[in-house]
Amino acid sequence: MSNLNELDIQSLLSGYEKKQFTVTQVAESCLKTIAEKNPKLNALLEVSSEKVMARAKELDGQSSSAGKLKLYGVPVAIKDNFLVKGWQCTAGSKILEEYRSPYTATSVKRLEEAGALIIGKANCDEFAMGSSNETSAYGPCRNPWDLERVPGGSSGGSAAAVAASMCPASLGTDTGGSIRQPASLCGLVGVKPSYGRVSRYGIVSYASSLDQVGPFSQTVWDSARLLEVMSGFDPHDATTSKAAVPDFAQSLRETDLSQVTLGVAPSWLEGVDSDVKKAFDSSIEALKKSGAKVVEVDLPRTRYSLSVYYLIAPSEASSNLARYDGVHYGFRAKDFTDSETLYNRSRGQGFGKEVKLRIMLGTYALSAGYYDAFYLKATQVRRLIQQDFEDAFKKCDAILTQLLLQPLSS
């Protein structure tokens, strides 16, 4: 049998049910791996052996729940922009260095109620702004497959922790690719669910019309299980959908690809590296062999996505990040004589380079005289991009795409 820290969720659940090992043994194995690998990877920013072992003991005390609770004894790392009561929540920023979470995010609470055990808080780009984990105020996280390369971002630590077998699963957030891209760069399954599927209550807001919570895991089944536990209406997040949550993991077994039509957008492959193209084409061949029908789709206005994203996300961020004022919580600059200087100096010193860039971009786009030309225009083009997707989904059930145009150089 593999080491306990290397088991996926499905294997862990079946092992617990057969009483092959205890939660304490699994937790010890994960903590040992963290102690060995984290100094080099910097994937986890806070690990508390004390909290982990206490929770493991509690779960071992209710071992009759094995086989009943959907995530009994499953260790999960949580991106450091989620609140988990008693744990830190820095969002990768100096401005929240001393912050202690007063309550637990709904998504994490649901995992805990299903028997999961929180193993640590994962490194990330500052306020989830970045795609390499290099904007974290606590140092970059490295890719476990090659320490000279980045794990992707912004949920880089969440991806690296699972890829390094520190734990079988983790949570991240995705605003403009922050789960999908690191999952790809670390060789994992990552899911950015539909907007409204998972509550954002208790996560640090970046761009509220885009932010979503999602899982990382070794297998599709594992992500399906995590997602079904977290999904569903939450009175604390008015954007959550009231639609019933099906048993995602169960429905995987019922999928027959001969009934499935997949779309490929040739324009998305323009400028793609030949190795990436080769890998993408071989995936399509494999899906075709499994019975899927592949059709071409055209989404002409998705070429404006980057501009639209860089107007909408920073605009919302400039508003969301106004709460970091050096008064209510977090970092406060040392020397000031009046309130204005206190705000400006605390924010100027507490935020990193990229965060300040995006706050200013958003402030500019929302300011008098520019609102119509930038923000309003971006929201209109977003509606057109949405229309392109709605049209494409009339022809197919899902659209396939590569994550990046080029492989990452070291």
Added chain:
Amino acid sequence: MLTKEEVLKIARLARLELTDAEVAFYQNRLGRVLDYMTELKGIETHGATSVRHVPLDSEKFRKDEAVNFPDKEALLKNAPALEEGGFLLPAIMETE
């Protein structure tokens, strides 16, 4: 490229104190990003306005009820400076 004054104006609106080096950096970076965005100007949007990103079955209106957070102490503990259970700020009125 934005002027130094433009960057300082945006920074003032955003409540950010910048060093001289940062002002120079953002003159260039902000200018470059904003130039890129001008590609949106030419797109015909036919007055498209409704951005449908919230699920149709989500709660449109809920009762506006105040609920006390159960652990006030935990919230206040995160503040950099407190006095008598309130957030401490520099005085805004001069005392005689």
